[in-house]
Amino acid sequence: MKRVLLSLLTMIACAAPADALLCTPILGCDCTVTASDLDFDAFTPFAGAQNAEGEIQVNCTGVVDVAPSISVRINKGVWGTIPARKMHAASGDLLSYNIYTTSARNVIWGDGTGGSAIVNVSGGLLTLGSWSVSRIVYGRVTPTNVTQPGDYSDQVVVRIDW
Numbered sequence: 001m002k003r004v005l006l007s008l009l010t011m012i013a014c015a016a017p018a019d020a021l022l023c024t025p026i027l028g029c030d031c032t033v034t035a036s037d038l039d040f041d042a043f044t045p046f047a048g049a050q051n052a053e054g055e056i057q058v059n060c061t062g063v064v065d066v067a068p069s070i071s072v073r074i075n076k077g078v079w080g081t082i083p084a085r086k087m088h089a090a091s092g093d094l095l096s097y098n099i100y101t102t103s104a105r106n107v108i109w110g111d112g113t114g115g116s117a118i119v120n121v122s123g124g125l126l127t128l129g130s131w132s133v134s135r136i137v138y139g140r141v142t143p144t145n146v147t148q149p150g151d152y153s154d155q156v157v158v159r160i161d162w
Helices: none
Strands: 001-015 029-033 037-042 050-066 069-074 085-089 094-100 119-122 128-143 150-160
Touching: 037 069, 037 094, 037 128, 050 069, 094 150, 119 128
Parallel strands: 001 150
Antiparallel strands: 001 037, 029 050, 037 050, 050 128, 069 119, 069 150, 085 094, 085 150, 094 128
16 A cells, blocks of 8 residues: 555636626735645555545635636646546556546546536625635546556646636
């Protein structure tokens, strides 16, 4: 058994999508995003698909909005593509995994390419001042019978458009 860790890096984008947050005219909005790691702590190569959960949290100030929402994108990571993400071990071995929008793990969370979905996160009916929202991230590793034990990792970037 070895540890498998997926680091979710964070990034803020200033692009304003159609559902952009409404900000106070003088102060404007300021948003930060944080994400916890997906930690497949007790990964066992011959145990089949294994799941983990993490969380993405967005905190904004200066919001004056009815039903605020933002778009959250997750990139491909370092070693694979969005439909086929890979974690890497120091030995050079690769381990297939992906990140999903729901606990059913049937829709890949990505940037809208390769069949992936961009997730629109919303919360609250009326926001005056600060606004916070969080969303669970669902991960799954899919080892094969030739997957070697080891410490695997990848880093993906979480981007919000607001």
